[in-house]
Amino acid sequence: MGILGALSTAVSGLSAQSFALENISGNIANSSTIGFKRVDTSFVDLIPDAPAKHELAGSVSAYSQLTNTLQGTLSTTGVNTNMALSGEGFFAVAANTGSAQAPAFKGASLYTRRGDFASDAQGYLVNGAGNYLVGTTYDPATGAVVGGTNAPIQLSSAAIPAKVTGEIDYSGNLPSTPKPSNYDGTPASALLKPADFGTDPSPPPMPPATGTGTGKVVGSDKATFLAESVSGGQVSVYNSAGTATTVQLRWAKTANASGSTEDTWQLFYGANPDATGTDTAWQNINASVTFDNTGKMTSSATVPINGLTANGLSIGNVTLKLGAGGLTQYGDSTGEVTSSIDQNGYTSGTLSKISVGSDGSISGSYSNGQTAKIAQVAVAHFANDDGLKRETGGAYSATSESGNPSIGLNGTKLTGGSVEQSNTDISDEFSKMIVTQQAYSANTKVMSTAQQMLQDVINIIR
Numbered sequence: 001m002g003i004l005g006a007l008s009t010a011v012s013g014l015s016a017q018s019f020a021l022e023n024i025s026g027n028i029a030n031s032s033t034i035g036f037k038r039v040d041t042s043f044v045d046l047i048p049d050a051p052a053k054h055e056l057a058g059s060v061s062a063y064s065q066l067t068n069t070l071q072g073t074l075s076t077t078g079v080n081t082n083m084a085l086s087g088e089g090f091f092a093v094a095a096n097t098g099s100a101q102a103p104a105f106k107g108a109s110l111y112t113r114r115g116d117f118a119s120d121a122q123g124y125l126v127n128g129a130g131n132y133l134v135g136t137t138y139d140p141a142t143g144a145v146v147g148g149t150n151a152p153i154q155l156s157s158a159a160i161p162a163k164v165t166g167e168i169d170y171s172g173n174l175p176s177t178p179k180p181s182n183y184d185g186t187p188a189s190a191l192l193k194p195a196d197f198g199t200d201p202s203p204p205p206m207p208p209a210t211g212t213g214t215g216k217v218v219g220s221d222k223a224t225f226l227a228e229s230v231s232g233g234q235v236s237v238y239n240s241a242g243t244a245t246t247v248q249l250r251w252a253k254t255a256n257a258s259g260s261t262e263d264t265w266q267l268f269y270g271a272n273p274d275a276t277g278t279d280t281a282w283q284n285i286n287a288s289v290t291f292d293n294t295g296k297m298t299s300s301a302t303v304p305i306n307g308l309t310a311n312g313l314s315i316g317n318v319t320l321k322l323g324a325g326g327l328t329q330y331g332d333s334t335g336e337v338t339s340s341i342d343q344n345g346y347t348s349g350t351l352s353k354i355s356v357g358s359d360g361s362i363s364g365s366y367s368n369g370q371t372a373k374i375a376q377v378a379v380a381h382f383a384n385d386d387g388l389k390r391e392t393g394g395a396y397s398a399t400s401e402s403g404n405p406s407i408g409l410n411g412t413k414l415t416g417g418s419v420e421q422s423n424t425d426i427s428d429e430f431s432k433m434i435v436t437q438q439a440y441s442a443n444t445k446v447m448s449t450a451q452q453m454l455q456d457v458i459n460i461i462r
Contacts, residue, residue, distance in 0.1 A: 027424045092405070156374070178251070302322075
């Protein structure tokens with residue numbers, strides 16, 4: 001085609017370099033846009049069909065080349081609900097087709113790397129582009145799913161209700177030779193003596209000395225009881241209204257190992273440690289705790305305490321779990337009990353802090369010291385990330401080229417309190433802009449040269 005072909009090729013070159021400059025311009029303009037993925041330009045030569053000896057260099061066409069799999073720099077923001085992905089994948093988000101006061105969500109999900117999410121007035125997590133984070137919302141009190149899975153996450157600021165104490169976990173070591181305050185070095189002085197009490201402090205099957213064998217220590221006998229037992233620690237427990245009281249515990253050894261008899265202990269709790277007269281001060285849990293000669297507990301590790309009442313506060317039925325962390329009976333020179341005590345009750349609490357875990361879980365910390373999982377972020381993965389279609393606001397939609405999303409971490413980690421910056425490198429874009437400018441200018445030179453050559457041809461016939 002000669003000169004006309006050169007003109008046509010130069011025009012394609014101008015068009016291609018203009019396309020590249022537009023992408024460069026967009027990359028630079030969005031260099032500070034959170035989660036932005038730059039768009040590079042790929043050039044493809046267009047060769048006309050011709051014999052080998054007459055092949056031409058051909059013209060050019062430009063295409064966008066996405067960089068969705070290239071990680072941007074993570075930047076700390078200090079905002080707990082901000083999130084950044086380390087690895088491949090996208091946040092699933094939904095566009096609001098309603099208003100900010102009454103959001104409505106329709107149509108297919110969108111996907112984004114923009115993680116500057118913040119809670120709006122309704123508790124939805126919305127990023128700076130106005131897209132709503134999708135995942136699973138949980139009831140912090142029950143752990144039940146709220147609103148279904150893969151739906152816009154809506155965090156509740158409601159207080160979690162109080163929980164009555166239903167279990168007490170007790171672990172530690174009981175000294176093989178306890179040393180209560182009346183211990184004088186003899187084996188007998190380390191034991192509780194039922195005969196010293198007006199009401200037998202030990203439950204059946206131990207035979208009562210005097211009294212009825214109810215397992216109670218009345219107020220008039222509490223000084224004797226304290227002198228023949230050792231402290232087992234204390235724990236705060238809660239009733240159904242969330243009212244707390246402190247329960248004191250004391251251990252009393254009632255039998256040393258002899259023949260077929262194992263080392264035997266009784267555990268008492270303070271029903272009313274300040275009681276006087278015939279009022280109950282300490283109550284036995286009505287279960288013997290036994291150990292073999294190696295110090296291993298041989299009795300049941302689960303003991304029901306029916307109708308626990310302490311300091312006038314009724315708690316109800318409680319399960320005492322002994323040995324969850326290892327209840328043993330080893331020698332201890334102090335003769336004292338070492339213990340670790342925990343329970344599962346608490347008072348009501350209001351939401352005070354939100355945090356995001358590396359597994360995409362969103363947890364709430366409450367004023368009562370409790371922590372509960374309140375949501376799970378949905379992370380979408382595609383077979384071909386660069387096959388996604390770009391949408392406004394740093395979002396993408398699935399296409400046949402990208403394939404359908406699969407939801408899960410798949411090795412990706414989340415970082416709370418951070419966002420992913422644009423993966424645009426300004427210096428690299430400037431370098432590409434210089435090359436693009438030179439190529440564009442060179443194509444204009446080709447056009448001006450071809451024009452001059454055509455003018456020369458025209459001048460031949462003048």
